[in-house]
Amino acid sequence: MKILVTYDMFREGFTELESKYEVTFPEGRDFTYEEVYEMIPEYDVLCSMFDFPVNKELIDHAPKLRLIANYAVGYNNIDVAYAIEKGLTVANTPDPVTAPTANIALGLLLDAARRITECDRKLRTLGKKMKVGVLENLGAPVTGQTLGIIGMGRIGKALAKRANAMGMEVIYHNRHQLYIEEETKLNVTYVTKEVLLAKADFVSLNAPYTPETYHIIGEEELRRMKRSAILINTARGPLVDEHALVKALREGEIRAAGLDVFEFGDYPLPELLELDNVVLTPHIGTQTLETRVIMAKAVCDNVIGFLEGDRPVSRVLRP
Ligand code: GLV
DSSP states (O other): OEEEEOSOOOGGGGHHHHHHSEEEOOSSSOOOHHHHHHHGGGOSEEEEETTSOBOHHHHHTOTTOOEEEEESSOOTTBOHHHHHHTTOEEEOOHHHHHHHHHHHHHHHHHHHHHTHHHHHHHHHHHGGGSOOSTTSSOOOOOTTOEEEEEOOSHHHHHHHHHHHHTTOEEEEEOSSOOOHHHHHHHTEEEOOHHHHHHHOSEEEEOOOOOTTTTTSBOHHHHHHSOTTOEEEEOSOGGGBOHHHHHHHHHTTSSSEEEESSBTTBSSOOHHHHTOTTEEEOSSOTTOSHHHHHHHHHHHHHHHHHHHHOSSOOOBOOOO
8 A cells, every 4th residue: 555645744643654554755845746646656545735736637647546635624726526536535634723723813813903913013124113102003902893704614613712702793604504502502693794794893714715715705895894894814815806805905995804825825915015904924824833743643544544444534525
């Protein structure tokens, strides 16, 4: 049984897998698509990273492949429909991703609301020329305000709990409304997307990237939001029309934004770097040493569970 890992990763999470099977890793960098394409015909299992494209071409070049184990909760990098049609299993790692991503969403929310990074940057760059004083650098209070969560899966729910703890009201929009018991437990209220956009002081995107969620926040949605609203995106970049967001932030159509993901790859549009009312982080939602290792363990559990049937596999059942 041969296992190919596309990404450079701490080996700690992989010890059990390496003790049982032949595992190929890149050294000091990720494998390129071309390298993986060359190697894949020999492999039974592919462990891919969330930004590595597992497309039709690659799947068609992998006659032995049985499992694609993604290092991520998101799987928009994989042609899941085609993989399933070809009889492959696709797996992901939801559990270890939930809390760290909810934490980074909360961090961006607080930072954008209270202008933490902006103040830090101004102190460093302007020094004593920075305007300070009790009437300067006013932010949004957070407590007592309304958070609108679009996408009420595991991460949305984890964020709702955190927001509740801070005294926020939480409304949400999702493909399916939660059962009333769960809504009551989470203290959240289901609303339409239109109501959410009109009512929320903060809009957080926690939905997967699918054709339905592409540009779920575009020019029209930004116009519907309050002028005092703050947008948080820790899901996937293309959920937001980034050009429209630049315009909205520039023209004060919304107050601010906090982004951990960008529409066009690893970096934001250069125009965003010019704006003070946006906090930017480079997809660090799960970027802690501990999370890196437990995500690797979750990948290995999926692989070993699939091959040996001795533990549950987090299977992706549909695109
Ligand atoms: C990270 O972006 C993930 O999907 O786990």
